Amino acid sequence: MSELAAMSLTQRYTVSFGTIVYKEVSRFMRIWLQTILPPAITMALYFVIFGHLIGPRIGQMHGFSYMQYIAPGLIMMSVITNAYANVVSSLFGAKFQRHIEEILVAPIPEILILLGFVTGGVVRGVLVGLVVTATALCFTELHVNSWGITLAVVVLTATLFSLAGLINALYAKKFDDISIVPTFILTPLTYLGGVFYSIDMLPAFWQKLSLGNPILYMVNAFRYGMLGVSDISIGVAFTVIGLFCVVLFLFSLQLLRSGVGLRT
Template identity: 55%
Template sequence: MWVAYKTIVIRDVLRFSRIWVQTIFPPIITTTLYLLIFGGLMGERIGQMQGIDYLQYIIPGIILMTVITNAYSNTVMSFFLSKFNHSIEELLVSPVPYWVILLGYTSGGVVRGFVVGCCVLITTSFFVEFEIDSIGITFVTFLLTAILFSLAGFINAIYAKSFDDVTIVPTFILMPMTYLGGMFYSIDILPEFWQDVSRFNPIYYMVDSFRLGFLGVSTSDFWTSVSVLLIMIIILAIVSFYLLKKGVNIKT
């Protein structure tokens, strides 16, 4: 099983590495633009957020947004393409347990999230000096977030029947949730009603914990955030496994 798992992960890593111009390079360009426009030009006028320079304040959000979108899109594209070109049959005729298939694809998403996250982190270091407050909290938050969105991408891929179905969720659900999850601001500055609404957005907990790990400031409790993430991971993992085992949109 270990060999099969390793094969799935390495195949996925090679897949996104071969097309690095589409997968790794664009987030670096986007990050540079965010830092130039929001941080450099507008940041000076905004001043500080929770006692931290705005340019520094938005870095965790930008990195985490990259992790979210890349973990999600890697799994959704990888699994959807294997359905599209029928190469999923290579796995279906092999003695690979369904949970290994799920773990393999999820790990592929986590690896891409990590690789792209590191590239973005390196890019930000050219714009602003910073020290990571807690590597442990930062890494745990990254890992849970990447796993969660890899699983979400997997479910999207199972239901997707066309390339449109693959892009709808990231564009109309994921992106708005990310922007409204406190990526560029602290929810403290919102009216009370919108603060309560923001607390229903799981991305808020991820961004807040990541910011805690990075900068040492947050607006929520770290363990609450970890609990929210773990509960969601468990739910999505169970749903993904059930859909895969049942062969929804894979086996007729």
């Protein structure tokens, strides 16, 4: 106690935050065969089937081979899925096993709990993104149009979906509840978010409808960062992603502060 009393609040909070992140990263690294490796295998299959077998029949898109065109979308798809899955499974698992109480009884402000879990999700999302990028490089050449935009989109998207996963986990009461959103909302939105096609190819009605899909903005912003082509204005894309991040962050913080799903 005396050692803790001698430390400043900032020092203590830095250690607390670091410990949550460490615990989160250790968790998914401990089970890397379930968390890091599968996206690489899945994406390799996508590249073989869509890139090598079907791609040549489709031809070029926006001046790039089909394989090069879908690569940013596939990388982004992995980032989204893994950032979401990390936080939703980790937090719900902690609730289920009740070891979330280790954090709740400790003197940690809710905002640090939120940032700790989200950072864990972002780290996994980015790590999987790197693994999938390495996989993509085995099949095609990749160029980076703007490192700044590419990295910013990856981090913001991973943050957004980590926040979404956290909200899902807070509301979830049983394991079914953490698979409903990924299965029925996240996967359809991702597949319809321009990963495999340009919305220019769609009829006008579907083009307009697609604009309501937030994942379209992320995939296109990332594609712009890598290839320099996008169906959406990069400014609009960043505004949409940023707004979603802010809204979900404030909502998550409010849920944590009011104890939804954690305190009775």
